[in-house]
Amino acid sequence: MMLLLFIPIGITVNLAEKIGKILEKEVPFGAVAQYYLDFTIYFAHLLFPIFLFLSVIWFTSKLANNTEIVAFLSSGVSFWRFLRPYMIGATIIAAFALIMGLFLAPKASKGFNEFKYKYLKNNSNIIQTKNIYRQINDNDYIYVSDFTPSTKTGRNFSLEHFEGNALKYKITANSIKDNDTSYRLMTYTKRTFGAHEDIIETARRKDTIFPFEAEDLTPEEYIAETLQYNDLINFIEKEKRRGSSNIGRYLVVKYKKWSLPVSVFILTIIAVAVSSIKRRGGMGVNLAFGITIAMIYVFFDKVFGVMAEQSSFNPLFAVWFPNIVFGILAAYLLYNAKR
Incomplete structure (x- = not known):
């Protein structure tokens, strides 16, 4: 019910912001409809635990305000027995969130991001990737100082070919452009290393074929979000x-697929522990506390995620740190609520 209430609001706000570009570029209605379907799945998956958290606080507070929880516990029902239906519900929802994250959300993320980059952003002159250094196969390594995906053009290109530990030849060029069937190199130089002397070949322009694609050079920043789990594992190994x-x-992205279902249990326990006590301020106090906790959780999740993406910070620790902190908080609140 929370999702049904908030997703239309999200769509309305997003459409109000984007309607100018959509009309300007005359985007077909079918593409817009598919975009907002993907938008719904994409954001529902991201905000699923938060909506669950607020929902549990809402209806548990209603029980507490009506003194029904006091009646439960006074009749001899233990707090663990009272908690059991919540955990059964959390298990069902966590399983759904896991399946959604592994299979449904990647497809929605692909459609959402492709529409955004195709119609809503102007990337014609933006260099998205810099300082690319990659191992293409067992023998070849390439470097490009920057690459513009829209024109498939890179600057300061070099390719080094090794056999064993010996460098056999090196190709350099001021620029490289993907022409679909071949690559065009400007100010081309190839230096072949010999036992006694080197052979240097130069050309102002040279068209040739390389064992890689432009997409291999510059996978989109969001590509990991668009891959199902098995494909994501293989992609990460290849990129390593x-x-x-x-x-x-x-x-x-990989670790969040598993941390999100676990957060369902943690946030459910916190919500029950906080809202099962009848308070003077009623539901409003519980909801205010719940929203504060939710915002702190989102803040931790975003900050540590960005740290892992932009630095050498451990991604596994960054993803699981909010669950560790809030897991400890859940245990503390549950202990006090049980007493």
Whole structure:
């Protein structure tokens, strides 16, 4: 019910913000409808634990205000028995959130991001990727100082070919452009290292073929979100071999697929522990406390996620740190509520 109430509000606010660009670019109605379907799934998955948290606080506070929880516990029902239906419900919802995160959300994320980059952003002159250094296969390593995906053009390109530990040749160029069937190199130089002397080949322009695609050079920042779990695992392993600088970003996405269902249980316990006590301020006090806890949780999740993506901060610790902190808080609140 919380989702049904808030998702239309989110769609309305988003549409009001984006309607100018949608009309300007004459986006087909079908594409807009698909975008908002993907938008719904994408944000419902992200905010699922928070909506669950507020929902549990809402109806448990209603029970407490009507003195029904006092009646439960006074009749000899233990607090653990009172908590059992909540945990059964949390298990069902956590299983749904896990399946959604592994299979449904990636597809929605792909459609959501592709629409945004195609119609809502102007990327024609934006360099999205810098200082790309990758291992293409067992023998070849490439470097590009920056790459513009919209024009498929890179600057300061180099390719080094090794056999064993020996560098056999190195190709450099001021620029490289993907022409779909081949690559065009400007100010081309190839230096082949020999036993006694080197062979240097130069050309103002050279068209050639390389064993990589432009997409291999510059996967979109959001690509990890669009992959189902098995594909994501294989993608991360491939990017590790290539020396990608975005491994932290990809690992954050991987670990969040498992941390999100666990957060369902933690937030459920906190919500029950906080709202099962009848307070003078009634439901309003419980909801205010719950919203504060939810905002702190989101803050921790975002800050540590960005730290893992942008630095050498451990992604596993960054993703699970909010669950660890709030898990301790849940245990403390549950202990006091039980007493």
